[in-house]
Amino acid sequence: MTKRIVLLCMATGLSVAAMAQVRVGVKGGWNIANVTNTNSGGTDNSRALNSFHVGAIADLPLSEIISIQPGVFYTGKGTKVERGEPGDVAYFKSTTNPQYIEIPVNFVGKIPVGQDTRLFLGVGPYAAFGVAGKNKYETTIAGVHSNGESSIKWDDDTPLNSGDPNQGYDKYKRFDYGGNILAGVEFGNFLLSAQYGMGFGKIYSGTDDSRDDKSKNRVWSFSVGYLFGGTR
Template sequence: MKKFIVITLMLLGFGSQMYAQNGYSGIKGGLNLASLSTDGNSDKNLKMGFHAGVFTKIPLSESLAIQPELLYSGKGIKLNFDESMVADGEAKFNLHYIDLPVKLVFNLAEDFSFEVGPYVSYLMSANVDTDGEVFGADFTSEDELDRDHFNSIDYGFSAGLGFDLDPMIVGFNYNLGLKQVANSNDVAEDLIGDAKNMVIQAYVGFKF
């Protein structure tokens, strides 16, 4: 993990200088629609969040580039309990990650590209936000969760489309985790099983 971070930071810091004539760096951020691959999952379980960070696009040829990124990304799942006779509301299971994707960018046109590649993530913290009513009384809470219940490292694949509106970029990605979120033989695994992260992202960025 440390080696991956060092390599990514080197690419972010020096990549655009190596290919100054065509390469560029920038900032990007936007909406996350996150969920976990649990039984009974549905569109109602999508949790809204955000991601933000920096990137560098390093041309390898006219049609191909490599793009390392360093992002904060909010993941998790939203659980509704409005069908209960006792309680009505929702709970948000929040997972806060640092993502390090490295994408291959295929320039399909001058202003349109397809992006795909692996990512590695580091879990910074986890918490649960609850907002609802219990026996008719309002109830809200925010509880920190012990990171030891979860795998600190996640990894998976990201794929998406990007549009270059120089100096602005826009696009969307789908990130699919390949490692289960909960630690094995832990109470968290009893609750969410072998669930993995799934995130839909829409972003806006600016080149500099």
């Protein structure tokens, strides 16, 4: 049900594009990604993983102070586990970096603070589809160093089926969904923003147990963008 609500909100937002004067642009930046590891949905800061996002956005004004901003992004998420320090006799590090095509639809309120300058706050849903990514490891045991990597495998989970067809312990769910909270400043055609993305679905294949909030994506994103066309 939650998946269908997210998709309905996104479809509603995108349909407004046909009725509004649209500015389109590009946006990208730095991700600090993590995956929840406690029953209450918490994360361990030491597990945070640096990644990136890049894509296109549109700004659909509904009024002088309210816009809908859909987008399409290529974005990296994931987490890491590290024991010891590089150069130690015993050291271990593993990272998982799933990469998605993500479609957010954010509802944004803008507050004028000067000529061609606005502060903005926003919230909205997103849907994401896994397309690539790597699992990597690095170990040192008794002075012997080794490392390796493998491509992430995906099952056939989608909003249109039940369960996880083609699931496996070594796979990720193809479909992710959640919500965003963002804030920033728009000056002229430029945007600077910070966003927190909270995944609602568990990312590992077959992990459908609703009794805890482990294994969900959490991502801080810091972005710069540019909207083509006249300023509002």
